[in-house]
Amino acid sequence: MRGDTDTSSLPVPNPLTVNGVPAWREKMAQMPTGVAAACSSDMFKSPACYTKPKAKRFEHRFSIEAKSRKASTLKNAARFLKNPGMISLGGGLPSPEYFPFEHLDIKVPTPPGFSSEATSQSGSVLRAGKHDIREGSSLYDLEIALNYGQATGAAQLLRFVTEHTEIIHSPPYADWQCTLTAGSTYAWDTCLRLLTERGDFILMEEYTFASAAETAFPLGLKALAVPIDEQGLIPDAMDDLLTNWDEQARGARKPFVLYTIPTGQNPTGATQSAERRRAVYKVAQKHDIIIVEDEPYYFLQMQPYVGKDAPSLPPPASHDEFIKSLVPSFLSMDVDGRVVRLESFSKVVAPGTRVGWIVASEQVVERFVLGFPQMVLYKLLDEHWGHSGYLDWLINLRMEYTHRRDALLQSCEKYLPQEIAHWAPPAAGMFHWIEIDWHKHPGIASGKTRDAIEEEIFLSAVDHQVLLSRGSWFKADSSVVEEKMFFRATYAAASSEKIDEAISRFAECLRDQFKL
Amino acid sequence: MRGDTDTSSLPVPNPLTVNGVPAWREKMAQMPTGVAAACSSDMFKSPACYTKPKAKRFEHRFSIEAKSRKASTLKNAARFLKNPGMISLGGGLPSPEYFPFEHLDIKVPTPPGFSSEATSQSGSVLRAGKHDIREGSSLYDLEIALNYGQATGAAQLLRFVTEHTEIIHSPPYADWQCTLTAGSTYAWDTCLRLLTERGDFILMEEYTFASAAETAFPLGLKALAVPIDEQGLIPDAMDDLLTNWDEQARGARKPFVLYTIPTGQNPTGATQSAERRRAVYKVAQKHDIIIVEDEPYYFLQMQPYVGKDAPSLPPPASHDEFIKSLVPSFLSMDVDGRVVRLESFSKVVAPGTRVGWIVASEQVVERFVLGFPQMVLYKLLDEHWGHSGYLDWLINLRMEYTHRRDALLQSCEKYLPQEIAHWAPPAAGMFHWIEIDWHKHPGIASGKTRDAIEEEIFLSAVDHQVLLSRGSWFKADSSVVEEKMFFRATYAAASSEKIDEAISRFAECLRDQFKL
Structure with missing residues (x-):
């Protein structure tokens, strides 16, 4: 060693x-x-x-x-x-003669053309054959990837x-x-x-x-x-x-x-x-x-959030x-x-x-x-992109997620009632964590509990056709009494337009709920 | 329900x-x-x-x-x-736009041409695109297979x-x-x-x-x-x-x-x-x-073993x-x-x-x-072969394994000293279990134990350049004292020629060991 x-x-x-x-x-x-x-x-x-x-x-x-x-x-x-x-x-x-696959091709982007359009035009087809190692064309092949692995x-x-x-x-x-x-x-x-x-x-x-x-x-x-x-x-x-x-x-x-x-x-x-x-x-x-x-x-660490009117920062x-x-x-x-x-x-x-x-x-x-999925990743990451192309891909992802995060934050700034909704701009990841000041909810006067209010806001959002995750779903220790109230919104899965529409619906729900 | x-x-x-x-x-x-x-x-x-x-x-x-x-x-x-x-x-x-794969192709055999040669000539290329479901060309596509699954x-x-x-x-x-x-x-x-x-x-x-x-x-x-x-x-x-x-x-x-x-x-x-x-x-x-x-x-249930001189049985x-x-x-x-x-x-x-x-x-x-490997199996089994082609494949496998098993048994009949080696023809699977009558080993006279004899036979086989598995490796309860002695040979991984050579080497090892 x-x-x-x-x-x-x-x-x-x-x-x-x-x-x-x-x-x-x-x-x-x-x-x-x-x-x-x-x-x-x-x-x-x-x-x-x-x-x-x-x-x-x-x-x-x-x-x-x-x-x-x-x-x-x-x-x-x-x-x-x-x-x-x-x-x-x-x-x-088992004997590799009886693996019913002759080759596998995957079409993937070639840096820096990472978009679907660029991939369709300039993407590369990577092939894994059954005997590439023996034939000297690759260090990995289907005969190995399809058999048992370490x-x-x-x-x-x-x-x-x-x-x-x-x-x-x-x-x-x-x-x-x-x-x-x-x-x-x-x-x-x-x-x-x-x-x-x-x-x-x-x-x-x-x-x-x-x-x-x-x-x-x-x-x-x-x-x-x-x-x-x-x-x-x-x-x-x-x-x-x-x-x-x-x-x-x-x-x-x-x-x-x-x-x-x-x-x-x-x-x-x-x-x-x-x-x-x-x-x-x-x-x-x-x-x-x-x-x-x-x-x-x-x-998914993004570019610093600069707000709506500042020019966006160039990629690394x-x-x-x-x-x-x-x-x-x-x-x-x-x-x-x-x-x-x-x-x-x-x-x-x-x-x-x-x-x-x-x-x-x-x-x-x-x-x-683990063989087969590893083969696909190996072809893509090592034989095709290399460390350089993989980092290019990761920079591309950073910029894409930055755009989505910025769209979500701008929609929040535009629509959400800031008397009751608070947040910090996320620097990384897929999630925006929104705190709601439930103490200002009019249901308090009639004795509604925090949990009942969270449920009501969630269901009212569903009525407004927008789905967010309830913060209480993520409590590590369910016996802890929560003082605060949160909802989690992701910017990973929907387009900027959908995000904007979703946040405007959630804002409407909050205004209904809090009589604002 | x-x-x-x-x-x-x-x-x-x-x-x-x-x-x-x-x-x-x-x-x-x-x-x-x-x-x-x-x-x-x-x-x-x-x-x-x-x-x-x-x-x-x-x-x-x-x-x-x-x-x-x-x-x-x-x-x-x-x-x-x-x-x-x-x-x-x-x-x-995560958003499917950021999955860096446009399509996946696999080349596979078309029944009844299951051999490597037939696949090379008449095999089919199956393609999974990113949006085949949306485009109506398949029930499964990369957008789904590459995302989280149930x-x-x-x-x-x-x-x-x-x-x-x-x-x-x-x-x-x-x-x-x-x-x-x-x-x-x-x-x-x-x-x-x-x-x-x-x-x-x-x-x-x-x-x-x-x-x-x-x-x-x-x-x-x-x-x-x-x-x-x-x-x-x-x-x-x-x-x-x-x-x-x-x-x-x-x-x-x-x-x-x-x-x-x-x-x-x-x-x-x-x-x-x-x-x-x-x-x-x-x-x-x-x-x-x-x-x-x-x-x-x-x-891997094979055709009944009919012995060396009988005509081989036709497939189902x-x-x-x-x-x-x-x-x-x-x-x-x-x-x-x-x-x-x-x-x-x-x-x-x-x-x-x-x-x-x-x-x-x-x-x-x-x-x-589990998504990606499931996609490959779905394309092969369902969209390409169907149940009929899959059963054809399984019949093909049965015949191939029958040939290999028969070759192994015939080599055993030809070479192994039947005074000390006994077996039953396996009807299914990949394994042949050979019992060795260790009581006839000359080392008994000098006080060698069963375990020492098993080890000696195994290492002698290694010296003769043939590897079999020791039966004791498979004991469910290692505290049980073994009366018998076994070696396991597989017919799945080597060609008929290699199998024949391996069994002749093992026979030589046994003759050396037992002074036959």
Whole structure:
């Protein structure tokens, strides 16, 4: 393992960059291209990674279930296959002659022509044949992609995400690794089974992604809701909760897993600043917390909101400027190796790819333990776009989401009654979190409760033919009494015209409801 | 729900057949084609299903985890979308404009030209465009396949597998359903979490699929090994184990989950006869057992083995003859609804599709809770092959596997020393289970143990450049002392020539080892 080599006498190597990838790939060991070939991020990380100290040990945080997992007996037998003359009747791999697919073509955009029109005119058709590896035309083919694969995912796509992780986050410890997953919900479920036992509490933002909470509850876990403001998690509040934890009163050990969506948080749209993240990380160090950062919206960080009349800002002038414009991730400040980062192509390529990856220390990744969709992503990201085209795509997405967010904010400014509706412009993600001052609702006089008013506003909006999400759907701990009231609107799914119409309908509903 | 309709006064409808599908589809309700459209097998089952009684209730077998699962809050909100004028800012679906794929083409065989050569000459290119539904050219398109989907899978592919299940198995109760899964290992893990608690025992064949056992153990489960013979599970032995279960002595409640691979069992290659299955089912009824039948090799049932000099048997003359030649599944005799059938495309299409499905009663299926690979399968199976072409493909596979199995058996007859090597011709699956009479090994005299001899034979085979799997790798309960010794050889992965060479090498190894 390269991490064990003494490199202290060698010159410090440069960190990996988009333009540095081709030269580094030249020097690397050969790509393992066999059926279910073993691979790990260690094959693809640049020498700069190994100049850093190793992660701390976190096995004391592992669950009974995780500790009882053993390496697969059958996969262990694979080491005998290294002998080139060996004929194997040992495995149970079906024969690729019987895969009824000769080739697969996908038509995709060629940078910078990302629009549907440009794709139709200048897009490229990428082909994966059955025997491209043997024929020397690609490092990946259908014979491999259609057969069983390694749990770490295909080496070909693992290389791309490992390089991408190093280019964007450059984790500050040596033994980080990536592994491909079937998406972040699956990865989160695995995290919980790896780290928690029935009866434990986990730390979550007080309003959180409903599916993340719904994954945790059947496992017998309870949410400890951490107060948030417009920058997300409040570090002092989290410290207080942990410092004053009373095992006896709570009937549970002190929580040590934090689930957070630091960028464009769902549902609140809040983005933690760099300073805020550093403060949260310090609290995590103080209480020995594992931070699970779920980051589907990281690349939906938009241009600063400048308001209606200001000229719109130009896109980042270079890949480097784009990368520097991004708020640093927890992973990028993780000197201890206490962060598990959940990554996903769902929001930046397409949900149907069902491929994501995690980044964490080796000790965690090896406890996690996907072909066809990986093939499509590999063809698109690696063979066609490369890191440069992928970053062009991400900049394109940033500009598109900026336009949509701006349209939504301008509609809110135009229509919503600001006596009762308040919001902060979201800097990232897909969500706009609107606070409604329910105390001004005329139903208060006749004794209506907060919950009844929220329900009434929601149903009145439905009557006005506009659907928003109720804030209470996202409460991490449903037993907490809510003081405030929120509605969540997304700008991801509808056109600017529809958004404008929807917000004008919601404004009408609010005026009806509040007799304004 | 149609199952609740009183149909007693109506004429008994005909069971669904391959040729009856087009007429039945005409009468059905429209296919739900929206993003993440709700769907269930109830939309696609023929009226013949609803003339049968409903399944018994099995909720008393559900785990604490399963009982605490609730329907997703956000998915519940989807009912408001039925209103056609509604503008939704509620959900978090990314916009299909930003999916960087214009179309996908796959080249596949056209029946009856299934070989690689025929596919190259007469194969068809199937195209999925982004907006085929809107343009009226297909019921499924990339806009839908690339977005989030329902946990039950895409309606388009669910229809195909529901019809296929009815055509092949015709379950004898009314409220069975199918749901798509990310493969059988995932489905088995879900079964265990649905039905068992830490500390429970589960019934397994004494030699079983190592990964199935390795999925169960970290969950705190122990295997109760059921004795097998050349027809698999021995029903009386299973009855004895259950009848004489001593909760006190075992420190666990009586087991009530049976994991079995009834056809072409891995590793033994044994196939349970119809009579044997009926006897096992009776034992399951007596002890209120849930049968999980894992059936990846069901369609690898081969032609009867006729030996070297007899003329080979012609393929089944019709789809009907083919279906009748198949040993009945547990699902086909499941009057109670106590069977959970795990299905997979891994062995009959390709592992890399990572799509399987389960069939079970509604109460089980609704507790289970995939786009791009489903699209590829839909295009191939439904739009291109149809049920008829799919059965042609399965018959083709049967003949191909028959040839390979025959080659392996003939090589065994030719080379292996029959003084010490014994086997039964496998009727189905990918595996040949060879018993070695280790008592005749000369190492016995010098006090070598059975385990040492197994290891020595395995390593000697490796020295002879042939890899087989050791029988002990598949023991369900590793604490059981083995009387016999087995090696597993697959005929799925190597050519007839390679198989012949491999068996001659193994024979040489055995002669060396046993001084023959």
